[in-house]
Amino acid sequence: MKKIDRKDFLKIGGGAVVGGLAGYTLSGAPFLGFQWLVEWSQDQYVPAPGIEKYVQAVSDSCTNGCKVSVRMIGNRAVKIESKDGVCPACLNGLQLLYHPERISTPMKISGKKGSGNYQPVSWDQALKDISSKMNALVNEGKANTIAAVNKNESLNGQLMEKFVRNAGSNNVYYEPSLNSITSNALGGYVKYDFAKTDFILSFGAKLVEGWGNAVEMQKQFLNWKKNNVKIVQADSVCTRTGGIANEFVGINPGTEAVLAFGMANYLITAKRMTSSGDDFAKWSQLIINKYPLGKVAKLTGVAEDKIKKLADDFAAAKNPVAVAGKGAHGVSGSSAEIIAVYCLNTLVKSGAATLVKNSAVSYTAEFAGLDKFIKEGSFSMMFLNGSDPVYKSVYGEELKKKLEKAFVVAIAPLMNDSAVYADYILPPLSFLEAETPESKPAVKALKESKDAKEIIISLAAMVDKTKNALPKTSADAYKSAGRETAGGKFSFNFEKIKADIEAYEKKLGQNAEYPVTLVPYEAPLVGDGDGLAFPYVLKSIDPSVLNLGKFYVMMNKETGKKHGFSEGSSIKISSARGKLGKAYVHLSDVVAPETVAIPLGFGHESYTKYGNEKGLNPKKIMTADVDPLTGAADWWSTRVKIS
Amino acid sequence: MIVKDSAMKRKWGMAIDLDKCTGCGACSIACNQENNMPIFEDDSDVPKRVAFLELMKVTNDRDAKFPDVKTAFLPKMCQQCEGNAVGKHKADPPCVSVCPAVATDVGDDGVVSQIWSRCIGCRYCQTACPYEARVFNWWKPEYEGSFKNSLSTDVSVASRGTIVKCTFCSHIWKRERDKATANGILDINAVLYTPACASACPTGAIIFGDLNDPESEVSKLAKSDRAVRLVNTVDDETPEKQKALMSKKQYANPKVYYLTSQKWLRDMMRFKKNS
Amino acid sequence: MRRSLLLFFTPFILFAWIFFGISQKGCQDVMQADAAKKIPFSHKTHVEKYGITDCETCHGYEENGRFKGIPTVGECTVCHARDGVTTAQDHLTPRKKTMFDSYKDSDKPWTSWAKQPDLVFFSHKVVMTAQFKDGRKKARCGSCHGDKANSTDTGMIKGKMLMGQCMDCHTALNISNACAVCHD
Missing domain, CATH: 2.40.40.20 (Barwin-like endoglucanases)
Known part of the structure; x- marks a missing residue:
């Protein structure tokens, strides 16, 4: 046997290495490894599979209550669809449902107010605490220091109103909305019959951008196009409504009311038109004296002739309507402006604007409205029903200080600028989890959250004074929902708004x-x-x-x-x-x-x-x-x- | 009932009536939801934002002064360019001809597909696209916590470093196709569908359909006088020059038609000379 | 000369064999080809003894056309009734299987080997309903899944099914191979 020399050794080693590689390659491992590497490098999230189906739900994103169909994969909702065309607020319902910061259990504050430190508590404890606090206030005769701010006039807002009023408090407010401010200014909110009108004169109302009932307005918008309805938009910013208008009247900022004064002035003096509203004589006298066309033209930046032409066109139309109301969602509360614009409707006897009321919603409270209440009122207990007045009111900073001193209960699915001052946060359901007379819940409720209606009902049941005041179940609540009834008589409320009309001039001056x-x-x-x-x-x-x-x-x-x-x-x-x-x-x-x-x-x-x-x-x-x-x-x- | 299958005859196209658009944004929300768009805490980096549909605000303040101004919204998505077939070259959109990885291609129905898993992230197509309709995943698409529950299984979540874009919700077509087959309809030409943006539009401003079918609403609208496409490279030329340019291979030839009778809006969809 | 060949090829063959073995075992482990089977199952027995020739008997579709994949225990116990006989003279009578006792009707005790990549839009129903003009089916289960009818276990098909395999069929059957036919 020959000794193994260096050359032989290399041969053996080479054979081993080449053999190993060949074996490894032939086994298919490198290819598999490469595939695995590719998949690893594309480490995307794969959504959980499931069986596709569609279920129905009723949206409560606004008071319109649109019916939507929800696309489900297994038990997950993945898309909100509707044949009728819903507004984006409703489509956002899906991201609210699955929001990672959604509040899923009742929470009790565990730090300084406003710090956002909360700890979960049981429903029993939360409701017991809140109701005993409320019972104590009622028994001490301080029921009127209980206040509530509702987001809107939806069914749970109506229940909250009933609950707090029955407890003996008059302090029920709604976040300023088109309906709430027009109700207070005119004695009822305006129901516009846009299908019948042929001329719309809008004083800065963002008609197609979410103003009023957004879904309804989108449909009306198509009708206007079909029927060649003339739209005139007077505004200081040309938004989309200005873009779709047949005529955009650019005015100086804040002069919507003044333009309405000018037009009323012209219609009254030159056209001998009168309004049936109370105090019309006094009001018209003031307008005629204070706002002659020349001055209106100067203040609004619209030429005198143009104002006359606008007023003539408006009066000559078959069924014209003048619309006030500012933004798509944000509203501002000048009753002088709302009254002046509504006056135009009464002058031309518009058939497309009538005053109505909701039988379950009264906008009269201790103070005329929310901002006044925040500014001047005081409260020791506050219910925030889906509302966020700290963020939305111009008196947010003042409200913060008052909320710090009071016992605050917020019904809110997400933390917001107001709920962060709450002692208790109670989590409501999103509309995809809620049951209505027309639909079953689309998805299972998140952890411990409950229907806002049920929260209010069970609270009311624990407060001695309101025990029998509310419907027993949320299903019953639907039966007691408010209906639209005729509004009160239109009045110019001259004595109350006199000062404001005069103030416009000062406000708009240099x-x-x-x-x-x-x-x-x-x-x-x-x-x-x-x-x-x-x-x-x-x-x-x-x-x-x-x-x-x-x-x-x-x-x-x-x-x-x-x-x-x-x-x-x-x-x-x-x-x-x-x-x-x-x-x-x-x-x-x-x-x-x-x-x-x-x-x-x-x-x-x-x-x-x-x-x-x-x-x-x-x-x-x-x-x-x-x-x-x-x-x-x-x-x-x-x-x-x-x- | 079994209907025999046949080759795809449809050519999907879209007509968007800008005069009917109120700019509500429902199309955008629906698109994001349908296509599993990634979620970021701050999505204000607009050039790098991952979204298929951009609701562009258009104003004419380039040409007019207050109060003669106008505002409109223009939903802009992939225009599904067709290109021109010239000589032995087949018709190609600008993005497809530059892709080195065959990650983007024209489907039988004319929809320009984009397969993220094939994409190598070179971004040539993004550069070539005249409409900035393609978006690059600069970051890994993330979905915080329970947001994952709202993800659709029909659209696969892309990985970081790939291009994605609107495909006219082509997955809905596949969904409908598979449903039809399950019901025994094998003719793919019998399958119609509506992309998410079109079905979400509350005013019906977005109309979707088959451009090859002369009876379809979209092909009638595409031929109307109100139709205008975003092809400003040829807009300002003389008719003869226009014709010559429009038969060039490079001509994008998009399949999204915008409808408007507003002159200012047509003007704003073009370049203004010397501006 | 012969000695030096021997010196090279002995270790070559030895190491090739060892590495082939190790790597293949590794691959199978990664792909879970030998993962423990909780319940043994023989396709062959079911096909030959009971004459089930239609795969869709067990591997059927949901109402909306979605492929069910592996059957649930509930479907097995339709024949192998939970309160059925444990022994029978007639070997054609399906007997009660005690191994199902610990499972609910909705359980799927077998692991699914084949996973559809997330980015593929694939419908079993579409492929299985596709027909030629004369009514013959364009594809059979075996076209992709191999000869399952003769398998005596629940093992997987060797290797991954790659896109090329789909495309070969599409080409052969004159079906479009455009990306968007399957991918989104």
Whole structure:
């Protein structure tokens, strides 16, 4: 046997290595490994499979109650669809249902108010605590220090109203809405018959952007196009409603009411038209004396002839209607403006605007409205029924201080700027989990959350005074839902709004310290802020509103040049009430001269991590004059200085 | 009933009536939900935002001053370009001809497909797209916690570093096709569908259908005087030059038609010379 | 010369064999080809003894056309009744199987080997209903799943089914191979 030398050794080693590689390769392992590597590098999330089906649900995102069908994969809801065309607020229901920050159990505060520290408690304990507190207040004779703020006039809002009123308190408020402020100003909210009208004169109402009943308005919009209804939009920012209007009348900011005064003046004096409303004589006298056409033209920036032409066209139309009401979601409470616009309807005897009421909702409370209550009222117990007045009211900062001292109960699915001051947060169901007479729950309720109606009903059952006041189950509640009835008689309420009419002139005059006017506008989907907690809303925000974390306000190009601003330059806005943080300028001529338009709905403080710290909340510096009739602040336009 | 199958004859197209669009944003929400769009805490980085449908705000303040201004919204998605067949070259959209990985291709129904798992992330197609309709996943698509429950199984979640885009909800067509087959209908031409944006539009401004079918609403609208496509490369040319340019291979030839009778809106959809 | 060949090829063959063995075992482990089977099952017996020739008897569809895949215990116990006989003279009588006792009707005790990649839109129903003009089916279960009828266990098909295999069939049957036919 020959000794194994170095050469042989290499041969053996080479054979082993080559053999090993060959074996490894032939086994298919490298190919499998490569496939595995590819799959590993594409580590995407795979949604859980399931059987597809459609179930029905009834939306409660607004008071319209749209029927939707929900696409389910297994027991997960993946899409909200509807043949009738629902508004985006309803489509957001899915992201509310599965929001990772949704409150799933009753929570009790466990730190300083406003810190957002909460710990879960049982329903029994929460309801016991709340009801015993309430019983104590009622027994002490302090029932009137119990207050409630409802988000809207939906069924659970009506139940809350019944509950608190029966406990002996008159302090039931609704977040200012088109219905609530017009009800207080006119004695009923206006029911417009847009299908019958042939001429719509809108004083800044964002008719097709969510104003009023959004779903209904979309349908009416198509009818208008079909029937060649003439739409005139008077506004200081040309929004989409201005875009679809046959005629856009650009006015100076905050002069919607003045334009209405001018037109009324012309119709009364030149056309001898009269209104049937109470106090008409006194009102018309004041308007004729105070707002002659020349002055109106100067204040509004609309030529005298143009005002006359508008009024003539309006009066000549077969069934014209004048519409007030500001934003798509945000509303401002000037009753002088609402009355003046409604007066135009009575002057031409419009058949398309009637006053109605909801039998279960009374907008009369201790104070005329929510803002007045926050400003002047006091309370020791507060129910926040889905509402967020700290964010939405111009008196948010004042309300914070009052909420800190009171016992606050919030019914809210997500934390918001007001709920963060609550002692107890009770989690309601989203509409996909709720049962209605027309639909079964589409998905199983999240953990311990309960139907808001049931929460109020079970609370009422534990308070001695309200034990028998409410329906026993939420199914019964549907039977007792409010119906629309005829509204009261239209009155100009002259004595109450006299001062306000006169004040317009002063407000709109030259102001050396605050030379420009700040007005809000609403971006699609964001509205007045409710949409901002939903990521798919954030995905749709135009770069002219929010871009790379920068918050933009719109300014007329000429005005920008005059005040030394160029596209993208930073701007600081301050009013007599305070300063706003840093914003950036987007120059655009859709805004009237000497005006800054700021998007509404931004600048939340505690509205989930998606809604927080994005942009600014203009309401912090908006004027806070409370209207005597509506009790809501007339904040829509504010004199500011810019630097 | 068994209907015999046959080759795909449909050519899907879309007509968007801008005069009917109120800018409500329902199309955008529906699109995001249908297509499992990734969720980010701050989605304000607009150029890098992953969304198929962009609700563009259009104003005419380039040409007009207050108060002669107008505002409109223009839902912009992949225009599903057709391109032109010239000589031995087959018709190709601008994005398909540049893809080195065959990740994007034109389907039998004319829809430009984009298969993220084939995509190598070179972003040539994004550069080639005249409409900025393609988006790149700069970050891994994430869905915080329970948001995962709202994800549809029909659209696979792309991985980081790939291009995604609107495919006219082609997965809904496949869903409908499979449903039809289960019911015994084998003719794929019998399958009609509506993409998420079109079915969500409350005013019916988005109309979807078959451009090959002369009786379909969309092909009638596409031929109407109100129709305008986003092809501003040829818009300002003389008719002869226009014709010549429109028969070039590079001509995008999109299948999304915008309808408007507003002159200002037509003007705004073009480049203004010397601006 | 012969010695040096021997010196090279002995270790070559030895190591090739060892590495082939190790790697293949590794692959099968990764693909779980030998994973423990909780309940033994023989396709062959069921086909030959009971004459079940239609795969859809057990591997059927949901109402909406979705493929069910592996049957549930509930479907097995339709024949192997839970209160059935344990022994029978007639070997054609399905007997009660005690191994089902610990399962609910909705359980699927077998692991599914074949997983549809997330990005493929594939419907068994579509493929199985496709016909030629003369009424013959374009595809059979065996076209992709192999000769399951003769298998005596629940083991998987060797290897992954790659897109090429789909495309080969599509090409052969004159079906479009455009990406969007299957992918979204």
